[in-house]
Amino acid sequence: MENGYQEKVILVTGGSGLVGNGIKYAVENGEQRKGEKWIYATSKDGDLTDLESTRAMFAMFQPTHVIHLAAKVGGLFGNLKANLEFLRKNIIINDNVLRTAHENNVQHVVSCLSTCIFPDKTTYPINETMVHNGPPHDSNYGYSYAKRMIDIMNRGYNQEHGRNYTSVIPTNVFGPEDNFNLEEGHVLPGLIHKVYQAKKEGKPLTVWGTGKPLRQFIYSRDLGRLIVWVLREYKETEPIILSVGEEDETSIKEAAEKVAEAMDFKNGLIFDTTKSDGQYKKTADNAKLRRYLPDFKFTPIGEALKETCDWFVANYETARK
Amino acid sequence: MACTKKVILVTGGTGLVGQGIKSAAEQNPQPNEEFIFLSSKDADLTSREATKSIFEKHRPTHVIHLAAKVGGLYGNMRANLQFFRINMSINDNVLSVSQEYGVKKVVSCLSTCIFPDKTSYPIDETMIHNGAPHTSNYGYSYAKRMIDVLNKGYNQQHGTNYTAVVPTNVFGPHDNFNLEEGHVMPGLIHKVYKCKENNTPLTVWGTGSARRQFIYSLDLGRLFLWVLREYQETEPIILSVGEEDEISIKTAAELVAKGFDYEGEFVYDTTRSDGQYKKTASNSKLRKYLPEFKFTPIDEAIRATCQWFSEHYKEARV
Numbered sequence: 137m138e139n140g141y142q143e144k145v146i147l148v149t150g151g152s153g154l155v156g157n158g159i160k161y162a163v164e165n166g167e168q169r170k171g172e173k174w175i176y177a178t179s180k181d182g183d184l185t186d187l188e189s190t191r192a193m194f195a196m197f198q199p200t201h202v203i204h205l206a207a208k209v210g211g212l213f214g215n216l217k218a219n220l221e222f223l224r225k226n227i228i229i230n231d232n233v234l235r236t237a238h239e240n241n242v243q244h245v246v247s248c249l250s251t252c253i254f255p256d257k258t259t260y261p262i263n264e265t266m267v268h269n270g271p272p273h274d275s276n277y278g279y280s281y282a283k284r285m286i287d288i289m290n291r292g293y294n295q296e297h298g299r300n301y302t303s304v305i306p307t308n309v310f311g312p313e314d315n316f317n318l319e320e321g322h323v324l325p326g327l328i329h330k331v332y333q334a335k336k337e338g339k340p341l342t343v344w345g346t347g348k349p350l351r352q353f354i355y356s357r358d359l360g361r362l363i364v365w366v367l368r369e370y371k372e373t374e375p376i377i378l379s380v381g382e383e384d385e386t387s388i389k390e391a392a393e394k395v396a397e398a399m400d401f402k403n404g405l406i407f408d409t410t411k412s413d414g415q416y417k418k419t420a421d422n423a424k425l426r427r428y429l430p431d432f433k434f435t436p437i438g439e440a441l442k443e444t445c446d447w448f449v450a451n452y453e454t455a456r457k
Numbered sequence: 458m459a460c461t462k463k464v465i466l467v468t469g470g471t472g473l474v475g476q477g478i479k480s481a482a483e484q485n486p487q488p489n490e491e492f493i494f495l496s497s498k499d500a501d502l503t504s505r506e507a508t509k510s511i512f513e514k515h516r517p518t519h520v521i522h523l524a525a526k527v528g529g530l531y532g533n534m535r536a537n538l539q540f541f542r543i544n545m546s547i548n549d550n551v552l553s554v555s556q557e558y559g560v561k562k563v564v565s566c567l568s569t570c571i572f573p574d575k576t577s578y579p580i581d582e583t584m585i586h587n588g589a590p591h592t593s594n595y596g597y598s599y600a601k602r603m604i605d606v607l608n609k610g611y612n613q614q615h616g617t618n619y620t621a622v623v624p625t626n627v628f629g630p631h632d633n634f635n636l637e638e639g640h641v642m643p644g645l646i647h648k649v650y651k652c653k654e655n656n657t658p659l660t661v662w663g664t665g666s667a668r669r670q671f672i673y674s675l676d677l678g679r680l681f682l683w684v685l686r687e688y689q690e691t692e693p694i695i696l697s698v699g700e701e702d703e704i705s706i707k708t709a710a711e712l713v714a715k716g717f718d719y720e721g722e723f724v725y726d727t728t729r730s731d732g733q734y735k736k737t738a739s740n741s742k743l744r745k746y747l748p749e750f751k752f753t754p755i756d757e758a759i760r761a762t763c764q765w766f767s768e769h770y771k772e773a774r775v
Contacts, residue, residue: 220610224549227603231542271586281606285545288599292538 144172146367147199149184149233150206151176155248155306157313158356159203159363167364175199179206185225190232194240201367204233204247209279210320219278226282234289238299246367247303249287249375251420253280261382261421264305264375287375294373304366307379307420311356311440312447316457323388324353324441327395328448329457340404341396344411347389352379352420355440365429379422380434394438398445463490465685466517468502468551469524470494474566474624476631477674478521478681485682493517497524503543508550512558519685522551522565527597528638537596544600552607556615564684565621567605567693569738571598579700579739582623582693605693612691622684625697625738629674629758630765633774641706642671642759645713646766647775658722659714662729665707670697670738673758683747697740698752706731712756716763 148156156176163174175197182193184206208225210218230247237245254262255270267287272280286303293299310324318326327343334341362378370376386394392405425432435443448455467475475494482492493515500511502524526543533540548565555563572580573588585605590598608619628642636644645661652659680696688694704712710723743750753761766773 218614220607220614223606223610224553227545227549231545235542268589270588277606278610281603285599285603288541288595289538292541292596296536296538 144201145197145199146172146174146201146203147194147197148174148176148203148205150178150204152178152313153205154309154311154314154356155205155359155363158309158311158358158360160360161312161357162360162364165357167361177206184229184232187232187236190236191239194236199237199240199242202233202237202242202245203363203367204230204245206233207248207279207283219276221278222276223278223282226279227285230282230286230289234286234293234301237301238293238297243300244367245290245299245301246363246370247286247290247301248363249283249303249305251305251307251377251418252276253283260417261419263421264377264424267305267375290373300371300373302366302370302373303375304363305375305377305379305420306354306359307352307377309354309356309359311359311444312451314356314444314456316448316455318457321457323351324391324395324444327392328399328441328445331392331395331399331401331445332448332452334403335399335401338403340406341392341401342406342408343388343392344408345388345413346409347392347405347407348387349413349415350385350387350417350419351391352382352385353391353437353440354379355435355437355444357440357443358434362425362429362432370428376424376428377420377422378425379420381422381426382419384434384437385417385419386437391437391441394441395445397438398442399449461489461518463487463519464515464517465490465492465519465521466512466515467492467494467521467523469496469522471496471631472523473627473629473632473674474523474677474681475521477627477629477676477678479678480675481678481682484675485679495524502547502550505550505554508554509557512554516558517555517560518562520551520555520560520563521681521685522548522563524551525566525597525601532638533594533597537594539596540594541596541600544597545603548600548604548607552604552611552619555619556611556617561617562685563608563617563619564681564688565604565608565619567601567621567623569623569625569695569736570594571601578735579737580695581739582695582742585623585693608691618689618691620684620688620691621693622681623693623695623738624672624677625670625695627672627674627677629677629762630769631674631774632762634766635775641669642709642713642762645710646716646759646763649710649713649717649719649763650766650770652721653717653719656721658724659710659719660724660726661706661710662726663706663731664727665705665710665723665725667706667731667733668703668735668737669706669709670700670703671709671755671758672697673753673755673762675758676752680743680747680750688746694742694746695738695740696743697738698755699740699744700737702752702755703735703737704755709759712759713763715756716760717767
């Protein structure tokens with residue numbers, strides 16, 4: 137039962153992370169509607185690996201909608217060592233959240249997948265129908281399979297109970313409140329942190345690889361707006377990729393140059409070509425998104441990086457690194 | 458070490474496959490092996506506490522994990538979510554409790570029905586995750602596939618030897634002979650039994666030309682014991698007769714008729730679907746390990762099963 141005057145309570149699990157903060161920013165800067173109460177839960181509010189704790193959280197917050205972002209995540213090396221834990225913990229978290237949502241008659245849950253869960257051997261561009269078409273990359277198969285099973289459960293809840301449980305697939309997200317740790321973090325926060333350090337030390341920035349590989353980056357605040365749209369309007373069970381298009385892929389070199397510009401870094405870039413580039417392109421297709429939202433405007437990447445760098449510099453002491 | 462006592466817990470031990478293992482173990486006992494065949498009455502494996510209690514009680518050194526929520530085509534189609542969640546829960550409980558209790562070897566049971574729907578034939582062990590399974594039972598299929606993923610995780614993280622087998626169509630005593638829910642061979646057996654009793658012709662659904670690989674539960678039992686004792690890989694192993702021993706549904710029906718000395722007429726209801734013509738699974742991995750393994754000749758196996766059914770009709774699952 138949804139009408140403009142009935143209070144909606146939207147629970148965002150994993151609400152204090154990169155994506156959660158992107159949603160929060162979007163909500164607080166134009167997306168909030170009358171009668172909506174947004175709750176950004178963190179691990180302090182409950183242990184989602186524990187069913188009773190999950191139930192207590194739902195009893196306390198009484199959500200009508202859920203955006204499920206909470207997960208055990210980690211960088212390449214974290215995953216490599218502990219695929220079993222990543223698999224089991226995430227399966228338990230996801231099962232607890234979905235079943236408790238169902239028990240509480242929550243009609244709409246939007247979960248968060250990732251392009252890293254797609255089949256390792258695949259054609260490009262990848263699209264939403266391809267998620268299960270082969271095994272994921274071996275380095276993080278535990279995390280990947282657990283995320284894939286969200287899609288399976290969404291299907292099951294929809295078929296058996298008529299629930300609108302669905303998921304989104306962002307490409308590389310960046311923004312304020314990211315994990316800027318050089319070991320565990322992803323490429324853009326890593327570059328930002330490295331430039332910060334290189335600037336302090338008066339050194340040039342060393343970028344691993346040739347800088348040629350292309351990636352689709354999505355600003356967390358744009359992602360936030362899109363996830364809010366998915367929550368309100370998207371009715372499909374099948375996931376939806378949330379990303380800039382192929383035409384907006386950015387090379388690592390270009391990303392590094394924009395970060396340097398944003399941070400007024402003048403010591404120069406060095407490309408260590410002895411290091412691996414990884415894959416040249418991993419293009420994800422955003423045609424489905426464009427069919428729904430042909431006019432959606434992403435924040436230009438230079439601007440988004442400037443905002444992120446400014447945030448990092450201003451919040452260096454407390455930033456996760 | 459041959460002298461170390463093995464306590465082998467068999468979950469789902471009272472079913473078709475469990476009883477096949479039981480017969481095989483009785484035929485070829487090893488003095489240091491003690492088998493415990495569990496049923497759902499002994500423990501609700503969807504409860505972690507109950508699973509722990511049963512492990513605490515028996516302190517197994519090895520586990521053969523057969524227990525699952527299973528159902529026919531219609532049961533699955535209606536309830537994929539349940540089949541997924543209940544089986545995920547059972548499998549996670551059995552494997553995690555096994556690891557907690559220091560069980561070094563767990564042999565779980567997959568199924569050829571979990572393979573990708575769109576695939577080339579023959580299918581082999583490397584192909585399990587290469588695409589989505591058939592939509593009718595995706596819940597069951599993904600839960601079974603996750604056993605293989607968990608096995609890999611446990612072995613990498615804990616140095617265990619958790620693995621799985623993939624049988625093709627199993628048949629034998631103690632099967633589910635229910636005509637709605639059961640599989641093709643027990644279905645034929647039940648039908649011929651009734652046709653003989655009522656002196657009516659046998660209706661076989663389809664043209665009878667579809668071909669299948671059948672494995673007798675006693676042979677499967679013998680192979681399970683070999684896997685338990687000798688097979689060290691994490692990757693699953695298909696347990697089946699070879700392609701050369703595929704038989705048509707028509708041949709299967711004829712052998713069942715012989716098994717009951719039924720001489721009535723066969724009617725082929727060609728308005729019914731044949732299903733897939735062939736679904737050949739490759740048994741070359743098994744043959745690399747056991748080139749000399751002799752399967753029970755199919756006519757003998759079918760006859761023995763028909764005899765069992767006649768003798769146990771009252772208690773059989775019909």
